[in-house]
Amino acid sequence: MKLRGSEVCVSLLVCVSLALADWSPPQNLSVQSLNTQYVLRWDWADDQQSAINGTITFTAQYLAAFKSRKPPHQHNWMTVCADVLERRCDFTDAKLSYLGIYLLRVRANTAQHFSNWTNITFCPDKEADLGPPSSVKLTSVKGDLEIVIADPLSSTNKSMKTLVNDMQYLIHYWKQLEGYQKAEVLKTQNNVVTLSELDRWTEYCVKVQSRYDFYNKTSDFSDIHCTRTEGLIPYWQIFLYFLLSLGVCFLLGLLVWFSFYKVFKSFKSIFYPNVQLPSHIQELWLSDSETPHLLPPPSSGSVWDQLDMISTETDTVPDIQISIPEDQDTSVPSRHGSGDSGFNSTEEDSSLRQLSFTRHDTRTDTHTDTHTDHRCKTDMQHREEMHDGTLEICA
Structure with missing residues (x-):
């Protein structure tokens, strides 16, 4: 396909115009x-x-x-x-x-x-915009607030005060309970500022911004910092603290005493147990004036006889056995030395009478015989502990 001359010129003009546009x-x-x-x-x-x-x-x-x-x-x-x-x-x-x-x-x-x-x-x-302080520190000193402000920094970490000599700081401070609407403003060129004449024991908040008055430039605010002012402690608080300390000391003392008492009671129950004597021994102690002693006071020349009574259901009268200590002479009639041969007969008659008294109808009172046997056995255990010069009588 061939192009006309006029068409070629137009296309060349368009290309040149696009290239130079x-x-x-x-x-x-x-x-x-x-x-x-x-x-x-x-x-x-x-x-x-x-x-x-x-x-x-x-x-x-x-x-x-x-x-x-x-x-x-x-x-x-x-x-x-x-x-x-x-x-x-x-x-x-x-x-x-x-x-x-x-x-x-x-x-x-x-x-x-x-x-x-x-x-x-x-x-x-x-x-160029001015930046806020690089840091703000707020501390309470003797009832006042001390604010330490660090200068804004350049891209080379140098203070902007080297470039802006007239730079100032606007300090906004207010009571936390009242809010920022009632904030007060303090203008200063110092990096350390002390806020005085503040209420004691009150929470205050502070934020700071940089200011350049020549070109009317103001930076953004720094972070908000809050702290509580100090002051003298009121007398009612001192009295209240005193009462609280007394109460705590009393409770601690009571706790120590109670612990000591529990430990002492535990040791006492271990080393000195509260064991009671049997009831029949306690009765003997209480009726000591009316009941004879279990063991009479020993005498050098006394001879004791032990009588054992055995009851049977039969009516046969058991034989009376009299045991005489071997160390005594059988020819001697008695320890009194009176030579009366009727001592043995009298003693035998009394034994027979005692036997006849105790031999009642066993069929009607079995409990009495059992108690008598138990008591007789108890007496035997006590009398066996005597010296060898005891005279034993078994019936």
Whole structure:
């Protein structure tokens, strides 16, 4: 297919016009700054040309304002960002003087084409925002509040007071119960401030902001810090503390005494148990004046006879056995030495009478015989402990 001459000329003119056409430059340039941190931002909305010509990058530069008065060929622009895809450029590391005035510019470009430059004037001392204090410390000292303020810091961690000599601080303080609406403001250039004439034992809150009056710049507030003021303790509180201490001491003493009593009682029950004597022994002790002693006082020449009584259901009278100690002479009639031979007969008659008295009808009173046998056996156990000169009589 062949083209006419006029068509060829028109197509060539269109191509040349597209190649030489100027792109729209970046718009809405602004600098976001805080102390000595500067970031240049811009907008660029020619997306149709970006789709046709490929990837679009941006270049940002700066020049001192006093150098802009020289001829254009002597302008020594310093490039900070070259062919960046983002629509921002950080000028913090460019070390711009805080008191200087600078021209900032940016353009859009590709590998073969670029747009016109867009310029903006920037003065850090006038336009850069002032930051709040880097730290605030609040302490209570003898009823007053002591505030220690640290200066805002630059990008190189230096005090901003070296760049802003007239910088001041606005201290806002208020009672926590009343709220910030009733806050009082104190302006000062000092880094250590003491708030006096405050209410004792009251919670106060403080926040601080930086202030530069020459350009009417005020920073954001610092964090809020609260503390309680001190003061002399009232007398009623001292008396109340005294009563509380007495009560605590009394309770502790009572607890110690109760613990000691429990421990003492436990040891006493272990080493000295409360064991009662049998009831029949207690009765003997209580009736000591009426009942003869279990063991009569021993005498050197006395001879005792032991009588054992055995009851049977038969009516036969058991034989009476009289045991005489072997160490005594059988020829001697008695220990009294009276020579009366009727002692043995008299004793035998009394034994027979006692036997006849105890031999009642066993069929009617069996309990009495059992008690008598038990008592007789008990007497035998006691009498067996006597010396060998005892006379035993078993019936």
